[in-house]
Amino acid sequence: MLMQLCKTNKLVIQINYSQLLTDYSIVKFSTTENYIKYGALILDEVGLKLSAKSIVFERGKSFYVLFDKNFISNIDLFKQLEKIEDGDKLSFKILDLNETKKIKQHSITQLVVNSIATPKHERLTYNNLTGKLYLFNTNHLRISKSKDKEQIFKIIGLEFYIDPNSCLQLNVKTFSNLLLNKSMDFSKKKMSAYPKYTFVHSTNTLRRILPSEKVSIDNQYILKQSIKKGTIEKSNIPFLDFSNLKEFKNSKIGILNDILNTINQKLSNYLQLDFKGTNIDHTIRHSNLFDFNNFDEDILLIDGIKDDYSNEYLESIKTELKKIIPNSRIKVSKAEDKYSFNIKLIHNKSFYLKYEHKDVYKPSLYIQHITLEDFKTNSKASLKAIVKELVIKNDINKNQVSIIDWSSFNFENNWIFGIRDKTDFYFLTIEPNGKIEFEKFESDLFNQNEYDELCDIYNENTNIEFIVKDDIGNVNIITRTNNYTIPEYQKISSILEKESREISITKSQVINAVNQVFDKEKASEYETQIISLENWNKDSLLNCFKNRIEKKKVVEKIQKDTGEILKSYFRDKTRYEILDSQLDIHSFKQDNSYYYFVGIKGKGIQQTISRASVIREITVYKNSEYIFDKLLPLMNVDFVKNGDLTVLPFPIKFLREWIKY
DNA sequence: GCTGGGTGGTTCCTTGGTAG
């Protein structure tokens, strides 16, 4: 069950420089001006584009171009540059081996990778645009088919970007057709300032439009989103989908799998890309720690409206609440009571605004407000959220953790959690018995040293999320990184690919397996059914087995004997082999630093994992010891994030709540 | 049998600002 190795998006890059320069020439263009006037356009203008394999920019002042060796040795680049406006401001240099080796690793890798071209017969796959590599997929086009005409109005692509730390980033980018210009905001940046792209049907790629060109508006795209109902739209490509091969290929990891295969096929002479793996040191599997059935406190429902309807409304809330927390005593009451859990019914903001009443909403640690207009009594999710918030508020009031049994963690020391909010620091101390204490830490004369020290910690890295201390002064600092974990995409791809193939085994092979798996009676029953099947395919075969346990038995037997995959089972216990990088809580040590990541709950996973698991780094402050491993169970709760594991220890939630009041 | 409502934390998509 313990995962051995986990891939991360950090790339291990090997470049065969001498082979690269045997086949290609790399030219660096730069300007003495502030920027290159035509930037990416230059290559198109000069006609060099015909043989330029790829471009990558360093910044706006210089860029590298990969040329075929034969081409560049036969062309007088000077003469080409003379032809263009301001070409004399632009200088270039054909790089030798040493100079090539000096290019930053992420830039040279990106340059080589950018050179993979789309095969002519495929529509929109790889596209080197303005120094970037976009991966396209026809399933991510937004097309309208009115008036017998197919109009692509959005092209959603995945940018394959190797960041300065040589980590792979897969960024979603949306190109919108200019026909949508009425629903775009050009107040901050004029439409004319955006680079324009056009879809070229002959090459099936996007390319920049030259200033001299006239392209009709319905084939012009810019990198910008449209606005719908006053808010900006957002495109989304799920991180991983293993429902079937098609959905997999549409997901980020599926797209990644495809491009890595292409890179291996076409560029293996020059480049080897691997993801850095890491050994997992510590794993915590999800288990439910908070149970609504255990909740047995008094709840008061307070009527802040007092009209004909509101009392009835509260009564219905009472009925619904009773179902969720059967062991609590719920009363409709006139006034709140400091010693109970108060839920107060009021109107929402717009109601008070509309009727020019004073809004009675006052944030309070004793009262959870609900609004008549927005709160749905029959929503279990919202009722649960209310109860959960009440418990947390009550815990903060009473200075005692009760939402889960803190003493069950068997801590032997106090833990101190700290976060920064604007210029102040806030601390929460929790004793082994769950007693808590909050503290706002402002700068004053007496604590200046400690305050300055905290500021130093925070100023060193802007991405710090929180710090933890034990009571003997060990400090661990937690920051979000740009890294995420990568699942076993090759295995997933291979299994889904096999699953999607036509059936290759014969009926008699299946019958043979059925006979080995089931007793005589059952086997012969299935045998007649299988023999009489008219359409011999995986679906029809699988439909013979009504019971999914029996279905799985046959699928596994056949896979073992013949290698044929009738159906994939990623969600069963094998998930911990292939998908563990996306599941539950893990920590590891790498190159003298400590890291952790939290995925989705392993039990009962769905077929889509919409987001990556972000890796967080734990920095050990000065001479401190690494203490965070003991706190990993504090993420093993699903009450903070409504069904999902929380990514930060749950006391951080307490701290943020306390700051609000 | 399928869709959608409802919750808030978190991720990540988009944009703007600034440096080179």
Added chain:
DNA sequence: CTACCAAGGAACCACCCAGC
């Protein structure tokens, strides 16, 4: 003219059942 970074905020998820 583009890379890089940070800020802001939309969309996502689970879970479960009402309502079509």
